Amino acid sequence: MAEKQISPILKQVLELGPTLAFFLIYVRIKDETYSFAGTEYTGFIVAALVFVPILLIAMCLLWWLTGKLSRMQVFTAFMVIFFGGLTAWFNDERFFKMKTTIVYSFMAGLLGIGLLRGQSYLQYVMDEFLPMREEGWMIFTRRLTLMFALLAIANELIWRTQSTDVWVKLETFAFPAILFVFLWVQIVGLQKYLIDDPSAPKG
Missing domain, CATH: 1.20.1050 (Glutathione S-transferase Yfyf (Class Pi); Chain A, domain 2)
Known part of the structure; x- marks a missing residue:
């Protein structure tokens, strides 16, 4: 559809x-x-x-x-x-808090598998909206893989050491904001790899 x-x-x-x-x-x-x-x-x-x-x-x-x-x-x-x-x-709130760790870890692992195969799975998802040369996609993917891994680690440390109040606030506002700013900075910083003509070669 x-x-x-x-x-x-x-x-x-x-x-x-x-x-x-x-x-x-x-x-x-x-x-x-x-x-x-x-x-x-x-x-x-x-x-x-x-x-x-x-x-x-x-x-x-x-x-x-x-x-x-x-x-x-x-x-x-x-x-x-x-x-x-x-x-x-x-009746254990820890399961719900672990969800965030697993989601971020899954994304890091999925992108990491692609990198080990010399591919950017991120490119498959976003290439239509962000035409960019392959070198740029590999850089972007490596950085985003690391960011997802760091967010997974951060979530584990926070829910295990901080109060539920702190975790809820960070989960609702801080993590999405960090990811949004990170993506924006990467897109701006990778401008030189963008392709003005999407039909042009991406290699």
Whole structure:
């Protein structure tokens, strides 16, 4: 199915809205305790469970409006559902916090496999939107692989050593901001590798 164009603002709301909703719900109920079927759950776990249907609804709307979901979006949704389920089943918030580490590690590992094969898997995903010579893609991929690995390590250190409040704030705002700034800096810094004519050779 061909991708349909929608308002960039609406697209951002659907992509980033669920995470912001999780943060707002958590802030509202973080000090509460809820009892279901004789088991008590913290506000964090309840917020994490509410986040799952919110994310799925947003993704369904995004697919309905655009006709397309990226593999990364599908993978992230699967991880949220899987670890959200583990969090509820074991009544242990650590599972939900580990999700971020695994997502970043997966991305670092996937890009790393491509690099070991002398390829940039990132190019396969973004080449249509960012025409660039192969040398530039390899540099970009190496740097992004390292960034994903560092974010995975940072998440592990933070959730294991800091409070839930600190982790939620960093997960909601700091990690996305760091990744956004990193990508922007890389795109600006790799301008010399961009191809003005996309039909020109990329080697």
